[in-house]
Amino acid sequence: MDMIRERNIVGPLAGSAAMVIAVGGATQLDQQAAAWLVVVAAVAAIAAVAVPLRPWWRSPVTAAERRAALEHLPAALVERGRRMSAALVWSTWALLAVRLATVPLLIVAGTPVADWVSDPGQPWYLRAGLATLVLAGTVAVLEATPIWWDTRSRGTASTKVAGPAGLNTAIGVLASTVFWTVKILGLTWAMHLWPSWWWLALIAAYAAARLAARALLEPGTVQSAAAGGKPVTSDRLRQRVAAAAAGAGLRSPKILVVEKPGPLNAVVGGVGRQKITVFGPGLAETTDDETARPATGVEDEAVAIATHEVAHIRYGDGWLRMLTGTAQAGFTLAVLVLAGTTPALVHAAGAESLADPHAVGLILAVLTVPRLIAVPVQMWLNRAQERRADQYALHTTGDPQAVAASWQRALREVGGDPNPGPTYLVWPKPASHPVLAERLATALAFDPPTARPATAMAGAPTTAPVPAADADIASPA
Numbered sequence: 317m318d319m320i321r322e323r324n325i326v327g328p329l330a331g332s333a334a335m336v337i338a339v340g341g342a343t344q345l346d347q348q349a350a351a352w353l354v355v356v357a358a359v360a361a362i363a364a365v366a367v368p369l370r371p372w373w374r375s376p377v378t379a380a381e382r383r384a385a386l387e388h389l390p391a392a393l394v395e396r397g398r399r400m401s402a403a404l405v406w407s408t409w410a411l412l413a414v415r416l417a418t419v420p421l422l423i424v425a426g427t428p429v430a431d432w433v434s435d436p437g438q439p440w441y442l443r444a445g446l447a448t449l450v451l452a453g454t455v456a457v458l459e460a461t462p463i464w465w466d467t468r469s470r471g472t473a474s475t476k477v478a479g480p481a482g483l484n485t486a487i488g489v490l491a492s493t494v495f496w497t498v499k500i501l502g503l504t505w506a507m508h509l510w511p512s513w514w515w516l517a518l519i520a521a522y523a524a525a526r527l528a529a530r531a532l533l534e535p536g537t538v539q540s541a542a543a544g545g546k547p548v549t550s551d552r553l554r555q556r557v558a559a560a561a562a563g564a565g566l567r568s569p570k571i572l573v574v575e576k577p578g579p580l581n582a583v584v585g586g587v588g589r590q591k592i593t594v595f596g597p598g599l600a601e602t603t604d605d606e607t608a609r610p611a612t613g614v615e616d617e618a619v620a621i622a623t624h625e626v627a628h629i630r631y632g633d634g635w636l637r638m639l640t641g642t643a644q645a646g647f648t649l650a651v652l653v654l655a656g657t658t659p660a661l662v663h664a665a666g667a668e669s670l671a672d673p674h675a676v677g678l679i680l681a682v683l684t685v686p687r688l689i690a691v692p693v694q695m696w697l698n699r700a701q702e703r704r705a706d707q708y709a710l711h712t713t714g715d716p717q718a719v720a721a722s723w724q725r726a727l728r729e730v731g732g733d734p735n736p737g738p739t740y741l742v743w744p745k746p747a748s749h750p751v752l753a754e755r756l757a758t759a760l761a762f763d764p765p766t767a768r769p770a771t772a773m774a775g776a777p778t779t780a781p782v783p784a785a786d787a788d789i790a791s792p793a
């Protein structure tokens with residue numbers, strides 16, 4: 317219980333300070349020393365986020381308990397998910413093989429491609445842009461077949477994939493090509509503007525952009541979760557969510573309850589007085605406070621889900637993700653700088669420096685590699701935050717039945733494999749949340765007597781002391 321209620325702001329503050337000091341102090345050093353300093357600061361920032369999350373690094377349940385939890389799910393859906401994972405095996409490894417094989421090829425292909433698509437006399441942005449279009453487009457085409465199979469296989473068992481796999485893959489090839497071209501042009505443009513410290517400026521710009529997105533875009537994203545639905549005007553569910561937020565010591569978030577078809581879920585976002593939107597089918601019938609009907613199952617599930625979102629606000633998980641994202645960007649760019657200051661690599665690419673249009677293949681190749689490490693680490697921390705939010709919801713609602721029911725519902729409404737093998741942790745799309753079987757097993761194993769009574773919490777003052785320190789930032793589900 318104490319483990320659930322305590323908050324750690326020292327770690328994230330120390331991690332943020334490490335990044336700020338490294339990015340500021342790096343300008344006093346030569347490029348290589350500066351890049352190493354930023355690598356060390358990025359690792360320190362990740363550690364500062366990771367250490368307080370220690371109890372949630374690993375699944376709290378055993379593999380046997382996860383398998384046992386599958387008994388509480390419809391056998392046909394479990395089997396459908398298992399078949400999906402089996403089908404994903406070859407595309408997973410094919411995609412990794414293509415990705416790794418293209419790294420050396422891109423390095424040596426940069427110069428011939430740039431000279432093939434443009435003349436040395438043309439402006440750098442035209443040369444770099446055209447070369448990136450060809451190189452990134454080729455990689456996207458090479459990856460298209462395994463990605464098509466991946467999308468198709470996921471579509472058989474999950475509502476997260478909509479539309480024909482062929483069309484989705486074609487759009488993906490185009491989007492990836494354009495995305496990389498814009499990204500490489502942005503990078504080389506910054507290199508031309510600030511020849512020495514372009515990468516430090518980009519790390520700072522990344523952090524500023526994440527902050528701006530939180531403040532300006534997130535409230536709109538949370539609002540858009542209500543699109544296509546009908547706001548529920550009666551009050552009880554809203555009051556119960558507000559009570560959960562008050563129990564967490566939060567400034568009262570704005571709470572919107574929306575009746576709409578599709579999965580039952582909630583999102584949270586914004587800065588300051590955040591907004592929580594709870595949406596799903598059956599909510600209109602759950603909030604009739606005038607007749608004081610007993611809570612329906614879906615209302616208790618909605619409260620459990622919303623309490624998980626409240627936990628994200630309370631623990632400042634949105635800030636933690638901004639910090640780990642900035643550390644990832646810093647790590648990736650520092651690795652790029654280290655590559656750019658390694659003469660053997662730059663010569664192998666036939667370039668003079670990273671700003672040379674001949675180097676776009678080298679940049680594309682080098683950006684691939686740190687992400688293979690950084691993204692799985694970031695997602696591992698994400699899953700730890702999700703476990704903490706799940707534990708918080710279990711402890712403060714004291715209602716493991718409602719939590720378990722919400723996971724059973726999620727499999728029916730969203731699908732997927734409730735208990736995939738270990739590759740889901742690392743590649744190609746490292747999972748941002750714990751697997752459903754783990755979350756269900758955790759709820760089933762939860763012992764309610766250690767928690768506060770469930771139904772008494774609505775509207776009742778919390779008995780647990782709540783620190784006055786703020787945690788007024790949120791993150792999307």
Ligand SMILES: [Zn+2]
Nearest residue numbers: 624702705793
């Ligand atoms: Zn969450």
